[in-house]
Amino acid sequence: MDLGLTGRVAVVTGASKGIGLGTARLLAAEGATVVLCARDAGRLRDAAAGLERELGARVIAAPGDVLDPDLAGKLVAAASGQVDILVNNAGGESGHLGFDQLDDADWEAAYRLNVVAPARLTRAMLPGMRQRGWGRVVNVASYTARVPEPFCLPYAAAKAALVNMTRGLARTAAADGVMVNSVLPGLTETDGVTQGFAEAVEATGRSKDELLAAMLRRAPIDARRMGEPTEVAALIVFLASAQASWVNGAAYIVDGGTIRSA
Numbered sequence: 001m002d003l004g005l006t007g008r009v010a011v012v013t014g015a016s017k018g019i020g021l022g023t024a025r026l027l028a029a030e031g032a033t034v035v036l037c038a039r040d041a042g043r044l045r046d047a048a049a050g051l052e053r054e055l056g057a058r059v060i061a062a063p064g065d066v067l068d069p070d071l072a073g074k075l076v077a078a079a080s081g082q083v084d085i086l087v088n089n090a091g092g093e094s095g096h097l098g099f100d101q102l103d104d105a106d107w108e109a110a111y112r113l114n115v116v117a118p119a120r121l122t123r124a125m126l127p128g129m130r131q132r133g134w135g136r137v138v139n140v141a142s143y144t145a146r147v148p149e150p151f152c153l154p155y156a157a158a159k160a161a162l163v164n165m166t167r168g169l170a171r172t173a174a175a176d177g178v179m180v181n182s183v184l185p186g187l188t189e190t191d192g193v194t195q196g197f198a199e200a201v202e203a204t205g206r207s208k209d210e211l212l213a214a215m216l217r218r219a220p221i222d223a224r225r226m227g228e229p230t231e232v233a234a235l236i237v238f239l240a241s242a243q244a245s246w247v248n249g250a251a252y253i254v255d256g257g258t259i260r261s262a
Contacts, residue, residue: 001243003242004241004242004243005030005237006030006031006032007033008032008033008085009032009035009082010033010034010035010081010085010086011035011037011086011087011121012034012037013037013088013089013121014037014066014091015047015089017043018191018192018229019233019236020038020089020090020186021035021036021229022228022232023089023232023237024036025055025230028051028235029111032085033058033059033079033085034057034058035062035075035083036062037075038063038064039064044061045063046065047061048061051136060078060079062078066090066117067112067145069120071118075124075125075127076124076125081128082132083088083128083135085135085136085240086122086137087138087236088117088118088121088138088140088167089236090117090118091118091140091169092111092113092155092192093110096151098150099150106154107157107210110157111154111161114158114159115158115162118139119165120244122169125137126173128212129176129178130176130178133176133177134177134178134180135173135176136178136240137173137178137179137180138182138183138239139182140185140232141162141163142184142185143184143185143186143253143258143259145159145160145184146160147258148160155174159184162182163184163251166180166181166182166249167249179244179245181232181240181248181249181251182237183236183252184233184255185227185232185255186227186254186256186258187193187215187226187255187256188226188227188228188229188231188232189228189229212226221258222256222257223256224256225256226258227254227255231254235254
């Protein structure tokens with residue numbers, strides 16, 4: 001299937017590893033120019049250089065923090081003024097705190113990172129997409145937007161807001177040729193998840209396999225395994241493609257069967 005991405009320009013945040021890097025690799029393999037953004041400048045430049053060597057593609061490293069109000073302009077400039085595809089993948093949570101341990105700052109930080117930052121980037125890049133009559137925005141949320149976990153309530157609430165924002169924006173942008181969708185990954189073997197397992201192994205003395213088995217007993221995944229970043233990236237890239245020309249305002253769950261009801 002030709003995804004129609006040759007000559008398109010994509011910006012991917014959180015792109016130095018995990019789902020973001022997997023998305024960038026697939027976009028570049030399909031002929032898109034890809035602007036990678038993440039905070040770790042060294043790792044980001046290594047990732048960009050690696051993709052260029054591997055694929056012969058044009059990949060641009062644009063280090064930055066999505067919380068920086070000036071980042072949007074820098075990314076548009078790095079893309080030479082043309083952004084056809086925006087993948088808002090950067091996000092995350094800090095700590096696994098119970099509700100009683102959370103304060104206002106925790107809730108505000110989660111909202112700024114997971115809602116305000118992608119909204120700001122979209123606001124900067126949407127006018128150009130509308131003017132050209134073609135664009136794609138894919139917001140990476142989380143399965144916790146539908147089934148919140150008690151240990152990450154600010155994150156889950158913010159991701160639910162991101163899904164809601166996506167749907168609202170989709171209703172106003174599609175008439176101008178811009179499709180806006182969200183993807184809700186389940187437990188995926190990213191660096192953050194790997195680090196979390198490593199910390200749990202050290203704290204409990206149990207193996208990763210034992211901890212994963214216990215997690216799957218508590219919250220079963222029909223596929224009986226974690227997902228791989230490329231499995232999520234494949235859907236993101238389809239939604240960013242010409243083939244997704246009538247897919248708009250959707251929230252796709254990619255979780256191996258964790259959520260049993262939408």
